[in-house]
Amino acid sequence: MQIGPYNIQPNVVLAPMAGVTDKPFRLLCKQLGAGLAASEMTISDPRFWNTRKSLHRMDHAGEPDPISVQIAGTEPQQLADAARYNVDHGAQIIDINMGCPAKKVCNAWAGSALMRDEDLVARILSAVVGAVDVPVTLKIRTGWDCDHRNGPRIAHIAEDSGIAALAVHGRTRDQHYTGSAEYETIAAIKAALRIPVIANGDIDSPQKAAHVLAQTGVDAVMIGRAAQGRPWIFREVAHYLATGTLLPPPTIEEVRDILLGHLHALHAFYGEPQGVRIARKHLGWYARDRPENAAFRAIVNRAEDPAGQIALTTDYFNALAAGEPLSSAA
Template identity: 45%
Template sequence: MKIGNVELKNNIFLAPMAGVTDMPFRILCKEQECGLVYTEMVSAKGMHYDDDKSNKLTLMHEKERPGAVQIFGSDPKIMAEVAEKLNKSDAAIIDINMGCPAPKITKNGEGSALMKNPELVAEIIKSVVSASQKPVTVKIRKGWDDSTINAIEIARIAEKNGARAIAVHGRTREQYYSGKADWDIIRQVKEAVSIPVIGNGDVTGPKEAQKLLEETRCDAIMVGRGAQGNPWIFKKIVKFLEDGTIISDPSPKEKIETIIRHMDMLIDLKGEKTGILEMRSHIAWYIKGMRDAAYTKQKIFQMKGKEEIITLLRSFLMRQ
């Protein structure tokens, strides 16, 4: 699998997710054979004003390369300036977010709101491509709502203006993450453009991944919520697509060890206070479906120290 001049190990990717795809989690997914990881979305405006938090989100560890940095914004000049800054970064690919449904993003005309303005979409992509020495990709949705389904139009604009791949989430902005993803729109986009198309939506395991590939003929798959608390999903999909083998789920012991390692990496990166706060949601995803998960999650959300969390997790493991 290639995007521009970037050679990738396989075509099973981790979707960019705010509050989820932090550096430690990306490393864990890469270790489980994920073909391409994306950062959490980064504000172009934040980088323009040299915001420390925004700049830090673009950092990539050597263990996760090649990786993509996803940026969001609606000002073509600022987006181009940020792309130029990212020429010096360790990111292999720059992705433009045109799919985020969050009101705090769309109210500024950013994220999926851009799909309502095809002329601006063209301008942004053209500006970023001109400034970037790295391949530029775009992530979109099916459309803003059911009355404005324009993924095909936006995909053609992206290709015409130099994007090297396009990811399509088969839901409208109005759907957020509810209902069923429309895979047929991914197939239609694939038939409409010649650049690689990445299918996104409702891939929760190997069989869904295979079905998405077969039904849409897309070039790659992007796993979002199916990867939350589940970095093992990538290895499972890759192996199943290779030879039909279903790898068994990780043992409770492996899950707890991975949680502790993830937490250690996050604390090293952001300090104990922030690391613990951000880790709480990850832990809830990791232990979902296990015995006493609801009680343990409730306790963890009240804890502030690493050692007390580890003690709780060890006693939780004993009950599995």
């Protein structure tokens, strides 16, 4: 998949997720096979650019190219200014958020709420594309609700505005993440456009990724929630798409090493106590599908400092690898 001057390989990308796709997680997903990883949503209002949260979200030092930064807002000129600011601070692709269904975002008429005003969408896209010399991409949903599935019209506006690639989540805004993603609208959008289209929603396995690519004809798939606690899904999907065969699941020892590397990166990036606190949700995600989930979380949540979190996690996985009873690991 080509986005401006950037050849995105493999065509499996990480979805931007607020509170999840920080720099440590993006780097990890790229190391494990993601062809592209956009930043968390960054607000377009300049009053908030120097807060600790925004500074972390705008930190791209050491990230491999291309660096994609997602911006959110409602005012065309403000979003254009935000795009310029982020390009000046390292962004090589600007992604516009019109896909987030969160209430606090939509109540401010940002995210997927913007899809209710197609004229405003056109003004925003034209303003941002005209403000920067890097590719601008867009993330949308299939529509506002089941009676207003206007994703195809928004997609035409995007292409006419100079958007370089379009990601579409296969749900309307009012569905949030309930029910099942539908791919027919995504297929219709892809058939009508010349620019690359990326399918998002419920892609949680190599087989599902291959099915969605075949069903919709899109150029790439985007994985969000399925990567939480399972960042190796990107190499699994890429391998399956390239060979038609499944990789074996990672061993206990490999999961341990991936997780410990992630913890060290979180602690270094955020410091104390924030790094320890943020790491807890990732620890929970890593254990989510394992039979020892409850025991693992009970153990690692005792840690109050980085050294304790690392030690408890290491001891626990070492015990699992040795085949010791879970009570011994505790």
